[in-house]
Amino acid sequence: MPFSISYALKPASPTLIHGIDVSEWQGEIDYEKVKSSGIEVVYIRSSEGNNYVDPYFHKNYEKAKKAGLPTSKSTTIIYRVRSGDTLSKIAKLYHTSVDAIVAENHIKNPNLLNKNEKHHITIHDKHQTRHPHAFV
Numbered sequence: 001m002p003f004s005i006s007y008a009l010k011p012a013s014p015t016l017i018h019g020i021d022v023s024e025w026q027g028e029i030d031y032e033k034v035k036s037s038g039i040e041v042v043y044i045r046s047s048e049g050n051n052y053v054d055p056y057f058h059k060n061y062e063k064a065k066k067a068g069l070p071t072s073k074s075t076t077i078i079y080r081v082r083s084g085d086t087l088s089k090i091a092k093l094y095h096t097s098v099d100a101i102v103a104e105n106h107i108k109n110p111n112l113l114n115k116n117e118k119h120h121i122t123i124h125d126k127h128q129t130r131h132p133h134a135f136v
Contacts, residue, residue, distance in 0.1 A: 017041055024056040031067035041070045048076055081117040094123045 018038055022029060023045035034042070042064040046057045054060075064071045079090060087098045087110050102110050105119045 019043060021045070022056075022060055024054050027056075029060065029063065031063045031069060034064075035067045035069055039069065044071055045076070076120050076122045079119050079121050081113045081115055081119065083115050085113055087113065090119070090121070094121050096121060096123060 017040050019041035020034065020039050021043040031042070042060070044057060044060045044064065045054050046061075047053045061071055077094075079094075081090075087101050087107075091098045091101055098110060101107070101119060101121060104122060107119075
């Protein structure tokens with residue numbers, strides 16, 4: 001499984017961990033082949049928002065675990081900006097960083113948010129928060 005490395009930001013550490021991001025879109029995955037190709041961690045999408053569970057989530061999680069691959073489960077929500085919101089407040093609410101929100105949404109000016117603007121925020125399951133302004 002050939003892959004190339006590209007960076008949005010310079011790595012914080014010289015140690016690189018090779019991983020893949022999976023969801024229902026990859027279909028059936030042979031995790032033994034994934035591991036033997038040099039992949040060291042698997043990021044598994046579990047859901048989108050509060051109303052949708054990836055139909056491959058449990059299967060992907062169990063198979064990756066069985067193959068001895070560390071896994072990470074994440075959820076992407078869509079956040080609707082309210083009056084008075086800042087990226088810093090939103091990042092704190094969802095246990096992420098301003099830089100992560102800026103990168104995920106290609107925000108040109110992080111100091112300028114418009115009311116009702118929608119932004120994707122990826123959060124890890126251990127930090128999931130139900131919030132009235134997050135929706136699918």
